Amino acid sequence: MPYRFFADPAATQVLPFGHDPGLVALSVAIAVIASIIALQVATLARSSLKLSHRMLSIGSGAVALGGGVWAMHFVGMMAMEVCFHTSYDLHWTAASVLPALLAAGLALSLLSREQIRPAQLVGGGILVGAGIGLMHHGGMLSLRMTPLLRFEPLTFGLSIVAAVVLATFSLWIREALLASGRFSGLLTTAIAGTLMGAAITSMHYLGMASVRFIGVAETDMPTASEGVVALAGFVALAAVIMGVVALGGNTILKYRLVVAQLQSSEARLQAMFDTAVDGIVTIDARGLIRTINRSALKMLRYEADQLIGRNVSVLMPEPYRSGHDGYLHRYRQGGEPRVIGIGREVTAQRSDGTVLPVRLAVGRVENPDDDASRQLFVGFLTDISALKEAQAVREHEASHDALTGLPNRRAFFLMLEGALSRVRRQGTAVALLFIDLDGFKAVNDQHGHHAGDQLLIGLSQRMRGLLRQTDTLARLGGDEFVVLLEGLKNTPDDAQQVAELLLLAAGEPVQADGATLRVSASIGLACLRPGCELSSDELVKLADDAMYRAKRSGRNQIRMAACENDSVVLAGH
Numbered sequence: 113m114p115y116r117f118f119a120d121p122a123a124t125q126v127l128p129f130g131h132d133p134g135l136v137a138l139s140v141a142i143a144v145i146a147s148i149i150a151l152q153v154a155t156l157a158r159s160s161l162k163l164s165h166r167m168l169s170i171g172s173g174a175v176a177l178g179g180g181v182w183a184m185h186f187v188g189m190m191a192m193e194v195c196f197h198t199s200y201d202l203h204w205t206a207a208s209v210l211p212a213l214l215a216a217g218l219a220l221s222l223l224s225r226e227q228i229r230p231a232q233l234v235g236g237g238i239l240v241g242a243g244i245g246l247m248h249h250g251g252m253l254s255l256r257m258t259p260l261l262r263f264e265p266l267t268f269g270l271s272i273v274a275a276v277v278l279a280t281f282s283l284w285i286r287e288a289l290l291a292s293g294r295f296s297g298l299l300t301t302a303i304a305g306t307l308m309g310a311a312i313t314s315m316h317y318l319g320m321a322s323v324r325f326i327g328v329a330e331t332d333m334p335t336a337s338e339g340v341v342a343l344a345g346f347v348a349l350a351a352v353i354m355g356v357v358a359l360g361g362n363t364i365l366k367y368r369l370v371v372a373q374l375q376s377s378e379a380r381l382q383a384m385f386d387t388a389v390d391g392i393v394t395i396d397a398r399g400l401i402r403t404i405n406r407s408a409l410k411m412l413r414y415e416a417d418q419l420i421g422r423n424v425s426v427l428m429p430e431p432y433r434s435g436h437d438g439y440l441h442r443y444r445q446g447g448e449p450r451v452i453g454i455g456r457e458v459t460a461q462r463s464d465g466t467v468l469p470v471r472l473a474v475g476r477v478e479n480p481d482d483d484a485s486r487q488l489f490v491g492f493l494t495d496i497s498a499l500k501e502a503q504a505v506r507e508h509e510a511s512h513d514a515l516t517g518l519p520n521r522r523a524f525f526l527m528l529e530g531a532l533s534r535v536r537r538q539g540t541a542v543a544l545l546f547i548d549l550d551g552f553k554a555v556n557d558q559h560g561h562h563a564g565d566q567l568l569i570g571l572s573q574r575m576r577g578l579l580r581q582t583d584t585l586a587r588l589g590g591d592e593f594v595v596l597l598e599g600l601k602n603t604p605d606d607a608q609q610v611a612e613l614l615l616l617a618a619g620e621p622v623q624a625d626g627a628t629l630r631v632s633a634s635i636g637l638a639c640l641r642p643g644c645e646l647s648s649d650e651l652v653k654l655a656d657d658a659m660y661r662a663k664r665s666g667r668n669q670i671r672m673a674a675c676e677n678d679s680v681v682l683a684g685h
């Protein structure tokens with residue numbers, strides 16, 4: 113009789129066959145376990161950075177999955193209950209492992225990708241389905257028996273379609289579950305693995321549905337074979353052990369990789385910590401210093417062992433030091449730290465008690481267990497004393513005269529504005545003296561510019577020495593000075609007295625560059641009493657005009673302008 117693949121529909125000698133439920137259940141269990149292990153290995157392979165590690169994971173996972181699929185199929189065959197004697201051709205049986213391994217390898221390499229494109233999914237499904245189908249039918253061909261083996265065409269065709277659909281489903285299901293975000297990673301793997309195992313088992317039993325045995329039933333069949341059950345158990349155990357070994361190996365590999373990555377990231381952090389120009393301090397929730405880098409130690413003039421384990425408040429001057437513990441306590445009671453992520457300028461205290469301005473930024477180290485008592489904070493300190501000094505110098509230069517160090521025109525007018533608003537608010541009087549030196553040009557001409565400078569410095573120091581701390585002496589430019597007197601009890605008499613003192617002082621000689629330098633001063637005096645509305649410019653102009661009258665009257669004298677009850681009275685005409 114020529115070999116025919118499909119059964120003749122008219123054949124009447126189709127022999128019935130069934131399956132042992134226990135062994136069927138065992139075959140399902142093998143497929144499910146192998147699938148779960150394979151998915152877990154694919155997850156590990158996915159996170160492997162090195163290609164060699166990835167290949168190793170995929171290879172070992174393919175052996176576990178392929179072995180599992182094959183074992184499932186083998187046990188499925190053992191589960192078959194027929195009414196004729198069967199045996200298996202060893203070579204065909206062994207050869208049927210190959211397509212299983214190839215299909216599993218392909219499945220694993222797809223599953224270990226970050227994303228599977230639809231075309232890859234369908235292509236992969238066809239190839240994996242074909243691989244498993246090939247294994248199944250290769251396994252069937254290893255069957256040795258008297259009846260003929262035939263397939264029912266429609267069920268056979270359906271089983272092929274089902275194999276491809278189920279293989280595609282197996283490749284897709286985990287991705288779909290992960291995307292739904294419904295389950296944790298492990299639960300997703302367990303559910304997807306169970307469904308994948310069920311799909312693999314279904315491929316086998318759907319394939320079996322198309323099988324037809326044509327022949328004569330044999331009568332001397334043993335009822336049950338303990339040997340079959342033992343062999344099935346052995347194959348199942350071997351498959352599971354293979355899977356567990358693959359998973360264990362991959363987990364160890366992953367663990368070693370994670371440890372190596374952790375060590376290298378720690379080394380990187382340590383290098384950054386050690387070489388950072390900024391100071392870096394880590395403190396715990398109790399405020400105790402856990403780590404401190406070299407820059408911070410240098411900045412704060414401490415040795416590491418003097419600070420590790422001590423409260424960070426030791427680095428703060430009072431009153432911040434006393435307030436710090438309370439602040440941390442409130443934070444531990446559930447309060448929100450106010451300083452996190454905000455850069456602030458604060459004052460730090462060195463070991464010798466001196467202080468320095470620093471810029472402080474505090475970060476919270478993310479704590480996986482969300483336990484506030486195990487919280488760590490990291491503070492970044494930048495020494496800004498040089499910056500502050502430069503800023504102070506710039507501010508001083510902008511408001512002071514470079515030669516005499518006195519407030520300049522700009523600063524004087526700001527002070528005058530303040531004084532005038534105090535006149536309006538507090539009802540006190542102010543007096544303004546406008547001083548211009550007489551004969552200063554001649555000093556420059558005779559003794560040189562440097563000597564002239566020395567005279568300006570000497571006279572400004574002398575005048576400053578005669579004034580109260582609250583009075584203002586400013587240089588407007590050249591040989592022009594102004595004096596602002598506040599809080600005078602008797603204006604203009606008190607102001608007149610001060611002007612006379614300054615007039616005498618200006619006339620006193622100054623020694624400079626080996627010469628005795630002598631000038632005099634012309635002073636204009638303007639007083640502003642409450643109720644007299646004058647702007648700062650107007651008041652200065654009054655005093656300036658009075659000074660010119662002093663010049664015109666022969667120099668070395670004082671002339672007065674006064675403003676009383678809104679009517680300006682110019683004295684000294």
Ligand SMILES: Nc1nc2c(ncn2[C@@H]2O[C@H](COP(=O)(O)OP(=O)(O)OP(=O)(O)O)[C@@H](O)[C@H]2O)c(=O)[nH]1
Binds near residue numbers: 515549550556565568
């Ligand atoms: N050494 C020196 N001289 C200056 C400075 N600023 C201005 N001068 C000079 O000071 C002189 C001021 O001129 P005047 O006020 O006309 O000279 P004066 O001889 O005092 O004349 P009167 O005010 O009319 O008495 C000018 O020669 C300027 O060049 C300075 O910072 N240093």
